[in-house]
Amino acid sequence: MATYRVLVSDPISEKGVEALAAAPEISVDVKTGLKPEELLKIIGDYHGLVVRSETKVTAEVLAAATNLKAIGRAGVGVDNIDRKASTDHGVIVMNTPTGNTISTAEHAFTLMLSAARNVAPAHAEVLKGNFKAARKAYQGIELNTKRLAILGMGRIGTEFAKRAQAFNMTVVAYDPFLTQARADELKVELAKTPDEALKGADVVTLHVPLTPDTNHILNTERLALMNKGALVVNCARGGLIDEVALKAAIDSGHIAGCALDVFEVEPPPNDHPLFELNKHVVLTPHLGASTNEAQENVGIQVAEQLRDFFVTGEIKNAINMPSLDAATRAAIGPYLDLAGALGKLLAKLGPENPDSLRVSYHGELAKKDTGLVSRTALTALLEASRPDGQVNIVNAPAIATQLGLDLTESTINAKTEFSELVVAELRKGEDRYRVAGTIIGRSPRIVEIDRLYVDCAIKGRFLFVENDDRPGMVGVVGTALGDASVNIANMDLARTADRTRALTVIEVDSEPPTSLLEKLRSTPGILRVLTLDL
Numbered sequence: 001m002a003t004y005r006v007l008v009s010d011p012i013s014e015k016g017v018e019a020l021a022a023a024p025e026i027s028v029d030v031k032t033g034l035k036p037e038e039l040l041k042i043i044g045d046y047h048g049l050v051v052r053s054e055t056k057v058t059a060e061v062l063a064a065a066t067n068l069k070a071i072g073r074a075g076v077g078v079d080n081i082d083r084k085a086s087t088d089h090g091v092i093v094m095n096t097p098t099g100n101t102i103s104t105a106e107h108a109f110t111l112m113l114s115a116a117r118n119v120a121p122a123h124a125e126v127l128k129g130n131f132k133a134a135r136k137a138y139q140g141i142e143l144n145t146k147r148l149a150i151l152g153m154g155r156i157g158t159e160f161a162k163r164a165q166a167f168n169m170t171v172v173a174y175d176p177f178l179t180q181a182r183a184d185e186l187k188v189e190l191a192k193t194p195d196e197a198l199k200g201a202d203v204v205t206l207h208v209p210l211t212p213d214t215n216h217i218l219n220t221e222r223l224a225l226m227n228k229g230a231l232v233v234n235c236a237r238g239g240l241i242d243e244v245a246l247k248a249a250i251d252s253g254h255i256a257g258c259a260l261d262v263f264e265v266e267p268p269p270n271d272h273p274l275f276e277l278n279k280h281v282v283l284t285p286h287l288g289a290s291t292n293e294a295q296e297n298v299g300i301q302v303a304e305q306l307r308d309f310f311v312t313g314e315i316k317n318a319i320n321m322p323s324l325d326a327a328t329r330a331a332i333g334p335y336l337d338l339a340g341a342l343g344k345l346l347a348k349l350g351p352e353n354p355d356s357l358r359v360s361y362h363g364e365l366a367k368k369d370t371g372l373v374s375r376t377a378l379t380a381l382l383e384a385s386r387p388d389g390q391v392n393i394v395n396a397p398a399i400a401t402q403l404g405l406d407l408t409e410s411t412i413n414a415k416t417e418f419s420e421l422v423v424a425e426l427r428k429g430e431d432r433y434r435v436a437g438t439i440i441g442r443s444p445r446i447v448e449i450d451r452l453y454v455d456c457a458i459k460g461r462f463l464f465v466e467n468d469d470r471p472g473m474v475g476v477v478g479t480a481l482g483d484a485s486v487n488i489a490n491m492d493l494a495r496t497a498d499r500t501r502a503l504t505v506i507e508v509d510s511e512p513p514t515s516l517l518e519k520l521r522s523t524p525g526i527l528r529v530l531t532l533d534l
C-alpha cells in the first residue's frame, strides 16, 4: 500500500505522472482545473502537491493542507506559491529550474524577432485580405549591431545572450551576481546598475524573478534611458514592467513597441491598453515554457524530485531548505540521528523558553556543511513541547524565531578525545545545559551530559539518575527498579572530576512507572531523574 498521496493539480507531462506513479510508496491523483474551494476541500488528504502556475497555493490552502510535506513546481517561478506560509507549515517547496530554460530563451528570442519585424500584426492583416496594405505598413527594425540590454543574467538571460551574439548584437547585462570574470567569459559588457544597462539600449529583455525589489524594474524613468525606437521584451514575469508607463512610452513614440509573454494580471483584461497597438507588437499567453521538450523535462524533473524526497529523503532544488543529495543524506544520516537525540535530551534537561541553542562541531565534521544537522537538533528540541507533526526541519528555524530562540552554529578546531564531536548547548540567562555526542563506526553515541562523561547508544528507553556521589546510591536505584519490576538492559556510570555528582544512565526494558520516578525523586541524595525514549 502506498504511503504517500500526491495530487497533480495542473497539467504536467504524462511521463512525469508515470515517473511518480511508478514508485510503490506513492499513489498519484491527477485533478486539474480545480476551483480554489475544491482544492481546499481535498488538499488535506495529500502529502505531496505538483503544480505549474495555474494552481494558487495560498496561505488558506496551506492551512488546510494538514498532511502536506512537499510542493513541486513544474517550472521556475514560484510566485503562485505562498513561500512564507509553506515554510511556516513545514512544507518544502521545490522547483525545476533548468528544464524550461532553452524553450523560454527561444520563445523570448522569437518574440524579439517578431516585434522587430511586425510578424504578428502583419499575419493578422494577411488573413484579413490586406496583403498589399500590410506590405507597405510594416517596415521592420534590423537587429544586426543593435545594443541589447539584458536584465537578469541567470540561466535564461545567458541563453538569450548567446543567441543575440549570433545575430551580431552588442550585449550589455545587469545582474547583481554577475562578476566581471563571468561577463568576460560570456563576452558581454557588465553594467553596474539597471540604468547603466538601459542607457542607449535598442532592445531590453527581462529575465529576473518577480520580487518586491524587481516589481516595476522597468518604469517611466528607465524606459526614457533607452534609445528612441527601442523594443521591450518580457518573457519572465508581468509585474516587472509598469504596463501603464510602457503604453505611455510607446504612445509618445519613444519606445517602438513590445513583445510580451507575461502580464501584470493573467489573463489580462480584454480592454488591456497594450491590445490597441498595431505595430512592433506581439503578445503571447505565457507560452515561454510551452514546448513538448520543456514540459517533458519539468514534468519528469518534478516527479523525480518529489519521489526522491518521499523515498530517500533527498532534497533537490528546494527554495526554502538547503539541498541534500541522496549520497550526502546517507553520509550524514548518523549525525542527523545524533543531533535529533541531543535535541530531545536537551528538551528534557533544559528550561522552558530558552534563549539560544548553540551547536558546535569539532574535528573533521567542522569542515562539512552541518546546517541540516543543527536544524535537526533544533527540530527535536522544539518537537518535545509541541504536538506531533507541528514542527519539522522546514519550519523549525521560523518557529524558533517566533519564540525568540536563537540558533547558532560554530566550528571548533581544538582537539578532543573524539575524532568528531557535536556539542549542543542550551542557554537561558546565565544557565547552560550541555550535551555532546559522537559517531563510533556508524553508531551515534551520547558521550556527555552536563560535563558528566557517559557512553550511551541512542536507541532505547533510558532513565537518567543524577545523585550525590556517595556509596550505596547505585544500590538504592537498582533496588527501586527491581521493586517496580523494571528490568535493566544496560547501565553506565559517570561522575564529576570533583566527585560531588554522579550520573547513572540506565537502559530499561519497560517504561518506568510514575510511582517509581516519584520514589526516586524523593530519595535523599538523588538530584535529578529523567526518562527519555530514543
Ligand SMILES: NC(=O)c1ccc[n+]([C@@H]2O[C@H](COP(=O)([O-])OP(=O)(O)OC[C@H]3O[C@@H](n4cnc5c(N)ncnc54)[C@H](O)[C@@H]3O)[C@@H](O)[C@H]2O)c1
Residues within 6 Å of the ligand: 075, 076, 077, 078, 097, 100, 101, 104, 151, 152, 153, 154, 155, 156, 157, 174, 175, 176, 177, 207, 208, 209, 210, 213, 214, 235, 236, 237, 261, 262, 286, 287, 288, 289, 290
Ligand atoms: N514565460 C515563461 O513561461 C517562463 C518560463 C521560465 C521562466 N520564466 C521566468 O523567467 C525568469 C528567469 O528565469 P531563470 O531560469 O533564468 O532564473 P535564474 O534564477 O537562472 O535567473 C534569474 C537571474 O536574475 C538575477 N536577478 C535577481 N534580481 C535581480 C535584479 N534586481 N536585477 C537584475 N537581475 C536580478 C539573479 O541574480 C539571477 O541571475 C523567472 O522569473 C522565471 O519565472 C518564465
Ligand SMILES: O=C(O)CC[C@@H](O)C(=O)O
Residues within 6 Å of the ligand: 052, 053, 074, 075, 076, 077, 078, 100, 286, 288, 289, 290
Ligand atoms: O508552467 C508554465 O508553463 C510557466 C512556467 C514559467 O512561468 C516558469 O516560471 O517556469
